[in-house]
Amino acid sequence: MSARAKTEQPPSEEPSRPGVEESSRREKRVLSSTRATRGASLDLQNVTYRYGRGGAGVGPLNLHVKPGEFITIVGPSGSGKSTLLSLLSGFLTPQQGDIFLGGERVHGPHPALTLVQQESALFPWLTVAGNVGFGLKKLSREERARQIADALHLVGLPGYERRRPHELSGGQRQRISIARALAVKPGLLLLDEPFSALDHATRTSLADELMAIWWEQKITVVFVTHQLDEALHLSQRVVALRHGEIALDAPSGELGVGTLKRVLGE
Numbered sequence: 295m296s297a298r299a300k301t302e303q304p305p306s307e308e309p310s311r312p313g314v315e316e317s318s319r320r321e322k323r324v325l326s327s328t329r330a331t332r333g334a335s336l337d338l339q340n341v342t343y344r345y346g347r348g349g350a351g352v353g354p355l356n357l358h359v360k361p362g363e364f365i366t367i368v369g370p371s372g373s374g375k376s377t378l379l380s381l382l383s384g385f386l387t388p389q390q391g392d393i394f395l396g397g398e399r400v401h402g403p404h405p406a407l408t409l410v411q412q413e414s415a416l417f418p419w420l421t422v423a424g425n426v427g428f429g430l431k432k433l434s435r436e437e438r439a440r441q442i443a444d445a446l447h448l449v450g451l452p453g454y455e456r457r458r459p460h461e462l463s464g465g466q467r468q469r470i471s472i473a474r475a476l477a478v479k480p481g482l483l484l485l486d487e488p489f490s491a492l493d494h495a496t497r498t499s500l501a502d503e504l505m506a507i508w509w510e511q512k513i514t515v516v517f518v519t520h521q522l523d524e525a526l527h528l529s530q531r532v533v534a535l536r537h538g539e540i541a542l543d544a545p546s547g548e549l550g551v552g553t554l555k556r557v558l559g560e
């Protein structure tokens with residue numbers, strides 16, 4: 295049994311605003327937006343995945359993420375964060391239990407569900423437009439170009455369509471990876487330590503940008519990080535994994551780094 299300290303969520307399906315409104319730029323963007331939820335809900339019901347019989351892995355996990363909510367998953371190395379993200383992104387199938395996105399059972403990779411990983415996985419032979427528009431091939435040329443331009447605008451790189459990945463900095467490449475994920479208008483955005491390879495200043499500014507994008511785009515976000523302060527700063531809610539189980543699930547505003555360290559045994 296996990297020592298789960300689940301805290302009651304507000305009754306509304308609309309997530310509360312983050313408690314980090316100190317950035318004036320973000321504040322301006324936040325206030326200019328009418329917040330109506332577009333993100334999908336995410337439900338895990340008794341989800342279990344073990345590598346080998348009785349081996350390491352995760353579960354049973356039970357989790358409900360509201361449409362438009364931003365949660366972070368923290369946990370020590372080997373606690374099951376990547377396994378959980380692989381299950382959420384449909385790359386692994388639960389051995390027991392079910393995952394529902396917007397009420398529909400997840401069977402394998404899903405277009406409304408995109409994953410941004412630690413190292414940007416851009417195709418080096420394609421331009422920025424080719425990368426960002428990769429999942430938009432069914433659209434007309436004009437519509438595709440418009441969605442690419444919109445996504446680049448969101449990540450603060452308008453006009454970068456013709457650049458190649460090797461002409462960009464590490465931070466810019468991660469922005470393009472996020473733009474590619476956003477371009478398909480996902481119901482759920484999964485981020486696996488997307489800023490861990492970046493320097494502190496770039497990491498902080500990208501984290502702020504991500505907050506603004508989340509608030510504007512109304513998507514549901516699941517963000518995995520090793521950094522406890524980043525988890526508390528970014529998200530509304532922190533889920534801590536330990537030995538493949540949920541050891542804590544609580545609003546960020548009720549937590550401090552010290553509490554998280556104690557729960558995680560750090």
Ligand SMILES: Nc1ncnc2c1ncn2[C@@H]1O[C@H](COP(=O)(O)OP(=O)(O)OP(=O)(O)O)[C@@H](O)[C@H]1O
Pocket residue numbers: 345350351369370371372373374375376377378
């Ligand atoms: N392919 C695999 N085969 C066997 N065991 C695995 C495999 N992948 C992961 N594991 C084990 O499952 C457990 C959870 O691993 P996972 O990679 O999900 O943890 P993590 O929290 O993401 O770790 P890190 O922070 O180091 O990336 C670990 O004990 C790991 O050794």
